Amino acid sequence: xxxxxxxxxxxxxxxxxxxxxxxxxxxxxxxxxxxxxxxxxxxxxxxxxxxxxxxxxxxxxxxxxxxxxxxxxxxxxxxxxxxxxxxxxxxxxxxxxxxxxxxxxxxxxxxxxxxxxxxxxxxxxxxxxxxxxxxxxxxxxxxxxxxxxxxxxxxxxxxxxxxxxxxxxxxxxxxxxxxxxxxxxxxxxxxxxxxxxxxxxxxxxxxxxxxxxxxxxxxxxxxxxxxxxxxxxxxxxxxxxxxxxxxxxxxxxxxxxxxxxxxxxxxxxxxxxxxxxxxxxxxxxxxxxxxxxxxxxxxxxxxxxxxxx
Numbered sequence: 656x657x658x659x660x661x662x663x664x665x666x667x668x669x670x671x672x673x674x675x676x677x678x679x680x681x682x683x684x685x686x687x688x689x690x691x692x693x694x695x696x697x698x699x700x701x702x703x704x705x706x707x708x709x710x711x712x713x714x715x716x717x718x719x720x721x722x723x724x725x726x727x728x729x730x731x732x733x734x735x736x737x738x739x740x741x742x743x744x745x746x747x748x749x750x751x752x753x754x755x756x757x758x759x760x761x762x763x764x765x766x767x768x769x770x771x772x773x774x775x776x777x778x779x780x781x782x783x784x785x786x787x788x789x790x791x792x793x794x795x796x797x798x799x800x801x802x803x804x805x806x807x808x809x810x811x812x813x814x815x816x817x818x819x820x821x822x823x824x825x826x827x828x829x830x831x832x833x834x835x836x837x838x839x840x841x842x843x844x845x846x847x848x849x850x851x852x853x854x855x856x857x858x859x860x861x862x863x864x865x866x867x868x869x870x871x872x873x874x875x876x877x878x879x880x881x882x883x884x885x886x887x888x889x890x891x892x893x894x895x896x897x898x899x900x901x902x903x904x905x906x907x908x909x910x911x912x913x914x915x916x917x918x919x920x921x922x923x924x925x926x927x928x929x930x931x932x933x934x935x936x937x938x939x940x941x942x943x944x945x946x947x948x949x950x951x952x953x954x955x956x957x958x959x960x961x962x963x964x
Contacts, residue, residue: 657771658767658768658771658772659764659767659768659785660764661760661761661764664760664763664764664794667694667787668736668787668792671787671789671792672736672737672792684705685791686703686705686714686716686730686793687703687704687705687716689703689788689789689790689791689793690788690789690790691703691718691728691786691788691795692786692789693784693785693786693797694784694785694786694787695784695785696784698720698721698784698797699720699721700718700719700720700726700728700797701718701719702717702718702719703716703717703718703728704716704717704718706727710732712731712732712759712762712859713729713730713731713732713859714729714730714732715727715728715729715730716728716729716730717800718797725800726783726797726798726799726800727797727798727799727800727801728795728796728797728798729766729795729796729798730788730793730794730795731759731762731763731793731794731795731859732759732793733755733756733759733760733793733794734755734756735791735792735793736756736760736787736791736792736793736794737790737791737792759794760794762859762860763785763794763796763859765858765859765861765862765863766796766858766859766861767782767785767796768863769835769858769861769863770782770858772833772835772863773829773830773833773835776826776829776830777852778822778825778826778829778852778853778854778855779826779829779830779854779855780798780799780846780854780855780856780858781798781799782796782797782798783797783798783799784796784797785797798856799848801846801847801848801854802849803846803847803848803849803851804842804843804845804846804847805842805843805845805846805847805884805893806842806843806893806894808847808851809888809893813851814888815851816888816924816927817927817957817960817961819853820885820927820930820957821957821961822852822853823845823853823881823884823885824881824950824953824954824957826853826855827877827878827881828950830855830877831874831877831946834863834864834865834866835861835862835863835864836861836862836864836872836873836874836876836877837855837858837860837861837877837880838860838861838862838873838876838877839857839859839860839861839880840876840877840880840881840884841880841883841884842884842887842893843857844856844857845884866943869940869941869942869943870939870941870942874937874940874946875937875938875939875940878934878937878949879899879934879935879937881934882931882932882933882934882935882937883897883899883902883935885927885930885931885934886902886903886905886906886931886935887902889906889909889924889927889928889931890902890905890906890909892905899935902935903932903935906928906931906932906935909925909928910925926960927960929956930953930956930957930960933952933953933956934953937949
């Protein structure tokens with residue numbers, strides 16, 4: 656397990672920094688024109704294509720290495736780090752009051768370290784390498800490129816709903832009992848590998864926590880987020896904005912006459928309504944025993960529902 660420190664990042668940034676004073680010329684597609692070479696393996700990537708540019712902090716690219724293998728590159732959209740001059744001074748200032756560059760650097764380092772911390776779980780996306788582009792020094796992470804998303808599985812009627820629930824809850828329990836909260840659980844952040852195994856990705860909002868600050872941690876944000884995903888699948892509304900109250904109101908009205916028929920097992924979806932409401936109505940956990948008890952109840956409910964199918 657390799658953790659990336661702020662000092663190591665700044666040392667690498669300093670070694671990569673170009674000394675010329677000219678401002679980098681940026682245009683609409685400049686991300687594709689950067690040179691992507693990783694720090695650890697020194698791999699170079701080409702054939703850069705933009706997959707998703709919607710994220711506030713990051714852009715997802717596809718790229719090819721010298722062996723012809725394809726990967727995903729998560730590019731952090733910081734202002735160019737090329738103009739950083741006094742690293743020690745900026746480090747000190749960033750720790751006192753982080754500016755946008757510092758916030759993005761901190762998120763980048765945190766994402767790498769959280770993925771590495773959770774690497775033993777097969778349902779967590781793996782980090783392959785990281786680096787800084789040239790000439791503009793944008794931080795990037797190299798990840799596996801997955802072709803299947805939760806949206807695609809749903810649209811192609813290939814989602815095994817009960818297995819998805821079980822694996823999703825197991826994955827959340829794993830991260831929570833390894834002192835991490837995801838904080839941005841949504842349909843876009845769930846992918847599937849070629850064997851249809853769930854892969855949880857996008858960890859740039861995630862946080863480590865210690866047992867001492869347990870009471871301040873919003874585990875319910877992750878669990879409610881997963882409940883909202885399940886509800887959207889049952890409602891057949893996987894896109895668009897919906898408040899939690901709108902989701903609850905719509906879910907209450909779902910019955911055999913208006914159940915979402917976009918899944919093979921739609922006739923069995925209604926048995927999961929009470930479990931979804933249990934997730935949507937979570938309140939605060941005050942200690943580890945409360946959290947453990949809740950997960951135990953959820954697993955008992957899942958097993959009970961699967962027996963009824």
